[in-house]
Amino acid sequence: MEITEAREGSVVVLEVSGRVDAGTAGAFEEKVLGLIAGGTNRLVVDGSKLAYISSAGLRVFLMAAKRLTPPAGFFAVGALQAQVREVFDIAGFSSVLSIHDTRTEAVGAAS
Amino acid sequence: MSPALTLDVRNDTAELGRVAVELARFGAAHGLDEQDVFETTLALDEVLTNVIWYAFGDGEAHEIAVRVELVEDELAIEVEDDGVAFDPLGVKPLDRELGSPVQERPVGGLGMHFVRRTMHALAYRREMGKNILMMRRRVAQRR
Numbered sequence: 001m002e003i004t005e006a007r008e009g010s011v012v013v014l015e016v017s018g019r020v021d022a023g024t025a026g027a028f029e030e031k032v033l034g035l036i037a038g039g040t041n042r043l044v045v046d047g048s049k050l051a052y053i054s055s056a057g058l059r060v061f062l063m064a065a066k067r068l069t070p071p072a073g074f075f076a077v078g079a080l081q082a083q084v085r086e087v088f089d090i091a092g093f094s095s096v097l098s099i100h101d102t103r104t105e106a107v108g109a110a111s
Numbered sequence: 112m113s114p115a116l117t118l119d120v121r122n123d124t125a126e127l128g129r130v131a132v133e134l135a136r137f138g139a140a141h142g143l144d145e146q147d148v149f150e151t152t153l154a155l156d157e158v159l160t161n162v163i164w165y166a167f168g169d170g171e172a173h174e175i176a177v178r179v180e181l182v183e184d185e186l187a188i189e190v191e192d193d194g195v196a197f198d199p200l201g202v203k204p205l206d207r208e209l210g211s212p213v214q215e216r217p218v219g220g221l222g223m224h225f226v227r228r229t230m231h232a233l234a235y236r237r238e239m240g241k242n243i244l245m246m247r248r249r250v251a252q253r254r
Contacts, residue, residue: 021124021128021131021156022127022156023123023126023127052149052152054156054160055221055224058221059221066214091209091221
């Protein structure tokens with residue numbers, strides 16, 4: 001797993017690539033919680049390079065969404081690959097998270 | 112003889128990436144559909160994660176034995192560990208919680224939810240001090 005951080009206006013975008021499983025979710029969690037602790041309140045995950053996720057990784061997405069609830073914050077996800085998107089769907093996350101087809105739309109929603 | 116893959120997995124979550132690579136290689140060698148490989152990887156990952164996180168309280172190194180066998184149109188995946196007795200089939204199904212609002216969503220239970228959704232048959236037994244979980248998945252026509 002690798003994480004690349006970018007800023008688009010008021011939104012921080014994390015491009016997460018590779019695999020987020022129980023072995024790598026800890027580093028992802030640390031990154032997300034570190035940003036939130038540092039004052040980031042609008043966060044987007046760009047999933048275009050995310051090849052795989054398990055429940056250990058989904059837990060971090062849920063955590064981010066719980067801490068960044070509107071109007072004070074916003075958490076959105078964009079550009080998930082089809083197989084990963086299906087994991088989000090089976091988890092029932094499609095109805096509880098702000099999920100978008102593209103990174104641009106996710107950033108727009110969070111802005 | 113039907114194709115089989117056997118793996119000795121250390122009780123370390125860093126092993127999960129290697130397990131995925133081995134399963135992908137097995138799938139490619141035997142013409143399995145990508146979706147079958149992806150969902151089997153997910154189910155096996157969730158079971159191994161549970162074992163690695165919760166089965167051993169002694170801080171020692173343990174080996175978890177994984178065997179994947181392809182018999183006609185079915186994958187049979189067996190996971191055997193020598194940890195504390197635990198029947199994962201006893202984990203409460205999630206279905207009703209799935210639509211609850213984000214603040215109320217429980218964090219636990221998702222792993223077994225994935226296993227139930229991706230496998231068509233599950234069986235657990237405790238034998239000679241070992242947990243043995245058998246999962247079966249029907250796979251698509253092979254190429």
